Amino acid sequence: MGFKKRRVKLEDIARKLNVSIATVSRALDENPRVKPSTREKVFNTAKSMGYMPNQIAKSLSSGKTNIIGVLIPRYDEPFFIEVCRGIDQYARNHNYKILISSSRNSYQFEKENLISFERGLVDGIILSPTHETENVAHLNDLINKGMPMVLFDNIREQVSGADHVIIDDKRASFKAVEFLIKKGKKKIAFIGGIKEKKVFQDRYKGFIAALTKYNIPIHKELILHCNSLHREFEDKEILDFFRHLSITPDAVFACTDNYGLLTMKTLLKTGKKIPEEVAVIGFGDLGLGEVFVPTLTCVSQPSFEMGQKAAELLINQLNEPDEMDHKKTIVRLETRLTEREST
């Protein structure tokens, strides 16, 4: 006690048993080339000496770290955490660990993080590009260097060497808005997110498509594209929006759960009745909507499954014998509308 013990290594076991390091290594691997009785001895000695393999040395030797790098735009978004949980679960079941980084919604940080991944710490990368990511050269470069990659959420179709996991945002929002229309709603407001994100563009398209199909006039005034990248500001932005409206909407389609909740909160404050006077639909369905009063109707997005699927695709790539004949696959997961009290 009191001294830091030097780590036990293969050599120590080998010396004690008067065998070679190679034999010890193979014994612990249960390689049939070593005699059962020797393996036995090695196992016992390893245990009694408290041997713990050195992962770094293994990685250097094998060229694999069994770590998946995950890069998300922000931590404080339950959607991303949920995706990470999905990745983590699938990865662990396949003997991989995950290393999560946040690009903090910045293209610059995204590049820096990828560079750090490129230093050989990870075997592959799962990534949701930031909204700022216009130029995807850094992604294509990395892929060309042989780094397996899977994109999800805010994908970039120009990245041709990576698999993609997405939902059909346009269709999902079309369905949601159609649902409102069928409830007799005619003045439907749209609360979207940053215009640069593909998911928000698509949700907007779905919204417009639904109104168009049912010949409902589109009021520019009822459309908001939130620009806030942080929770504190979203609040204010939405409050301002509703405060300055001259038309009163009878429904709101919000592109995230949080926007939906903030919308309900604002409406409740101004004395509106939900859903009688105004119906509200959110997007995501990550638990928050169930807590609020009234509970929030949501487009349920399979976040956890997106993570699992992304991990599955990546690990498949890692197991491909020749990474060069990888064929890009795009997985589109199903959403469904979860009706609650707000509609």
Place this chain on the structure above:
Amino acid sequence: MGFKKRRVKLEDIARKLNVSIATVSRALDENPRVKPSTREKVFNTAKSMGYMPNQIAKSLSSGKTNIIGVLIPRYDEPFFIEVCRGIDQYARNHNYKILISSSRNSYQFEKENLISFERGLVDGIILSPTHETENVAHLNDLINKGMPMVLFDNIREQVSGADHVIIDDKRASFKAVEFLIKKGKKKIAFIGGIKEKKVFQDRYKGFIAALTKYNIPIHKELILHCNSLHREFEDKEILDFFRHLSITPDAVFACTDNYGLLTMKTLLKTGKKIPEEVAVIGFGDLGLGEVFVPTLTCVSQPSFEMGQKAAELLINQLNEPDEMDHKKTIVRLETRLTEREST
């Protein structure tokens, strides 16, 4: 294109410039032992060849990975995510990355995760033990093997070699309950969490202490220790609790934000007015409380700062020349009561 490029290594640069590997290594390190003009050449060649250092080889050679292992009981708890953000921020500023794992509230998984950390992948560990963690031998063992460790949240005082980061839970809840008492509340309900967690024990103690100090009778019936480990069940547990009450509380002190929200939701459903008839206080203050109507008064816990502090303590340990004369430090962070509409 089309072929996976072999990674450029020091040797390739050395060969091209007709110098030794050692010189290249030192040049890139800006070691003064190499002539400025040589360093220049090395830098340029490295850049033009697209050299990217191999982190694994570095780690093997240096014995440091610059990775901090973080083990939390669950992902779907904003508190832990927030702590991780804090750790991440401090760590990145000091050139460390973090590897997050979840013990999924299981002692067994906690041990397994620590074993995987022990394989040399991380330089140190930041950990919130699970509620099941009674026996802390695995922690002390790891520390004795020389693994720096910091505990936070659900700490175990028996772990003598690790630094601790906590808040004064007892005092915080005492203050919160005292606040309710001073508002004239006399029938205060307590919604706690799993009894095994030290934080919940302490919050309970604070609750009792406040009632005792002000001579308020303690109604066993108004006390609930939630046992649920997953969101879906908490909901039901709290609903049941309030449904079967024979005394009507005039205030509720809830040990988490989520309990507070669920409480408000339940009360609102049964037609209670908040805060007029029942006041509610939550614990944590991680954003949810601000969204709800009415907004939730909370004990604000400095989660992000806890993470930063934990990272700071760990990195200090890592920089100690002799880890054996490490003196255990306990950091107790301040909380404050954030008044909102629910009181």
Place this chain on the structure above:
DNA sequence: AAAAAAAATACAAACGTTTGTATTATTGTT
């Protein structure tokens, strides 16, 4: 211009594994 001092670089071992090939020990065959 030779010797000494200083600067720049090269050599080689080390970090702890894995793995292909060579060697030795054991078994089976006649």
Place this chain on the structure above:
DNA sequence: AACAATAATACAAACGTTTGTATTTTTTTT
């Protein structure tokens, strides 16, 4: 009992760095 075939093990290189020591080159001193 000698030999071949097989089983078991040992040797050594490789993974890509870092770093202490040795060597070479350059500069300074006289």
